Amino acid sequence: MLAEYIYNHYGKSVKYIADVAGGQGMLTRILRKKYNYQSEVFDIREWTLVGVPHRQEKFEPQHAGYYDLVVGLHPDGATRAVAEAALIKPTILIPCCNFWDQTKKLGREAMLTEISAFYDKASVKHERVVFDFDSSKNVGLVSAPTSASRR
Numbered sequence: 001m002l003a004e005y006i007y008n009h010y011g012k013s014v015k016y017i018a019d020v021a022g023g024q025g026m027l028t029r030i031l032r033k034k035y036n037y038q039s040e041v042f043d044i045r046e047w048t049l050v051g052v053p054h055r056q057e058k059f060e061p062q063h064a065g066y067y068d069l070v071v072g073l074h075p076d077g078a079t080r081a082v083a084e085a086a087l088i089k090p091t092i093l094i095p096c097c098n099f100w101d102q103t104k105k106l107g108r109e110a111m112l113t114e115i116s117a118f119y120d121k122a123s124v125k126h127e128r129v130v131f132d133f134d135s136s137k138n139v140g141l142v143s144a145p146t147s148a149s150r151r
């Protein structure tokens, strides 16, 4: 489960989490209630689950500055903005459909390869992770900025 991965991977080294395109906010709910993170949903949709903090706006890379970790679980239209946020903040990006480059027909593998290439070019450190949730879209890129990517 993604919340558990975040806890195991980052522990207390992060506190403020942007759950980008978080939808109804289930991930944020778990991150807050079970793991005590200050997580909030960033989503253009109107509502989230009761008790889930929500910024109803389009996520832009510059929003990342406030957070310790940016998570994009199947972030659709926010996919590129999450990848751009990776230049300055740790991110987990688990892309779903091709919102990376709509001029091309990209399947999951091709999209991950293109995002990896984008990270390489920008000097963002990253690894590919297969998450243990039940979906064909369970592969993501876990990244950390470097002094070169921040420039």
Ligand SMILES: C[S@@+](CC[C@H](N)C(=O)[O-])C[C@H]1O[C@@H](n2cnc3c(N)ncnc32)[C@H](O)[C@@H]1O
Binding pocket: 020, 021, 022, 023, 024, 042, 043, 044, 045, 057, 058, 059, 073, 074, 075, 076, 077, 078, 096
């Ligand atoms: C496939 S859903 C994923 C929801 C949730 N992360 C999950 O995995 O259940 C995609 C979400 O992205 C949101 N979204 C699309 N473009 C966005 C943008 N530019 N900024 C923020 N949210 C966006 C939609 O409103 C929708 O809730």
